[in-house]
Amino acid sequence: MTVSELAERDLITRIRQLLPPAPSWLVVGIGDDAAVVQPERSRLDVLSVDAIVEGVHFDRRFTPPAAIGHRALAVNLSDLAAMGAAPRLALLSLALPPTLPCDDFDGIVQGLVAVATRHRVHVAGGNVTRTSGPLVLDVTVSGTVKRRGYLTRHQARAGDELYVSGTLGAAAAGLECLRASDGVAGTSEGCVQRYLYPDPRVRAGMLLSRNRAATACMDLSDGLADAARQLAEASGIGIVIDAADVPVDPGARAWFERTGADPLTEAIRGGDDYELLFTVKPRHRGRLAAARQHGGVTLTRIGLCTSEREVVLRRTAAGAPADEPLPSGFRHFR
Amino acid sequence: MTVSELAERDLITRIRQLLPPAPSWLVVGIGDDAAVVQPERSRLDVLSVDAIVEGVHFDRRFTPPAAIGHRALAVNLSDLAAMGAAPRLALLSLALPPTLPCDDFDGIVQGLVAVATRHRVHVAGGNVTRTSGPLVLDVTVSGTVKRRGYLTRHQARAGDELYVSGTLGAAAAGLECLRASDGVAGTSEGCVQRYLYPDPRVRAGMLLSRNRAATACMDLSDGLADAARQLAEASGIGIVIDAADVPVDPGARAWFERTGADPLTEAIRGGDDYELLFTVKPRHRGRLAAARQHGGVTLTRIGLCTSEREVVLRRTAAGAPADEPLPSGFRHFR
16 A cells, blocks of 8 residues: 555554654644644754755665654754754654555654654654655754753864764765675675664763853764864864874774775765764863763764864874865765 | 756855844854744744645746745745744745756745745745755744634634635636636636735734634635534534635636636635634624734634534525535645
């Protein structure tokens, strides 16, 4: 059975059945013209929207339905994490090809609801329509943050140290691995899982915001190279990244070595990692303790903000540092 | 030039340039990972998302770019109006075919910003991506309402009177007119404009909420037949609509008479009108005065809520009322 055999309201019923009971702050949930929400006292609202499109952000031939739903919400939670916000609700807008099997529809919703439950996000509403084109999942998320606790991209200053969460390159390796049909390079199951089920750094982002440990923060959806340039431009600074300190994922390193690519370059350029890139004043380094202890992810110092307005990669060979331009980033649109 | 020649950031820059200055409650606007918003004191947040898809909700062959942008926001503001909410902000998520001309992109954004400005809505963020399929515009809106002022669909009770705003059938006639290429039936410019540039009943919705004039309210995006059934089902009531009282748009009546269709049936079934359907306790009829005077649209009593659990159309011929089932509605999904 495909979704074309069901009316919009039947599809919405299927979604509702997969949701946990509504929290008390959700005054009106799914089923009316709009959701009505009790705001959280003395906090700011944080809102973001992100779409994933079949053929652009995922390939249905090798992405299980649950991973599609997972990704649609995870990429949005990553944006909230990058602002230091505590997520609260999601609105789910789906444009479905009529040929989509109902089982895939259910799988997508289940994958999304699993991430929502893990991060205490409630699906409060949405929209379902058909399309003659690829599957499009558009998710809006809303969260809250303390009045002076939100983390932007433009407050990094020369002298701040640059950090990244987790390890880099695994998602890019996982995607290559899924695309490689010849099996020559073997498989890299850990990387595939990292690509299919990115784990948004919600807890780490909230902790970086809570004691104002970070001066600026953004997520790595389009890779470190792209993020470092955007953060530098927004803050009007330069950045030096120490090649030796970039936490290349071990599984990714092994994969890229097998395929003959340079692991460091691939880890810097590769997208879909959904780690956090942030800056910390050296004298506030101690404030990272909470995020380190309870953030659920490693935090690695990878460089320094400068007043030079350039973004460079510093390699140290034979004790002498040599700077080169950071490899170019990965851009979705073109 | 098409959008494929521009990077995502260039497209976002084009959008930003068309926006008015940000209001003071927008703490962080376009350009960061998410928007940060100062909530309004002692009010509830109202959130809705709606997508319009090329080929499903609009046809680019006869819909000017400005009308596409207009529609994308207007259909969402209509949802806020139906909740009685005052709109505040919009998030704009676009999936663009690479062949879309930049002039059309600009026209779409201009059409959307024009509606936003008229209704004091600020575009606070969004997302731009490409798609191999049809153009998809996904808009999220947020507004606010007094704590006990929101209007749902489920509070209508037997004995309440049923009202509709404006006139019906014009959008359906306008769409037929745009589709008719042979010109046999002539044109109906007023109906075409009503189809292309629906006017969401934001002011009327806010006034219906303000003094609790309405017991239930929803908008007519999919036509009166569909809305009446949904409102009846949500409230657990029946509805009798008086055929003689349905405000068929005069231009639509003339159009459907020319094409040989029954104007009343078409006005009841036709979608895209974006009027409000609402219920009022007879003893609170006087509360409609403010919405009548300042809502910018006529309000017409068209029927009554009953305890019968049926939705019927009552025609009175030779002084004797005869009930028939309401014509079937218009559904997007199938």
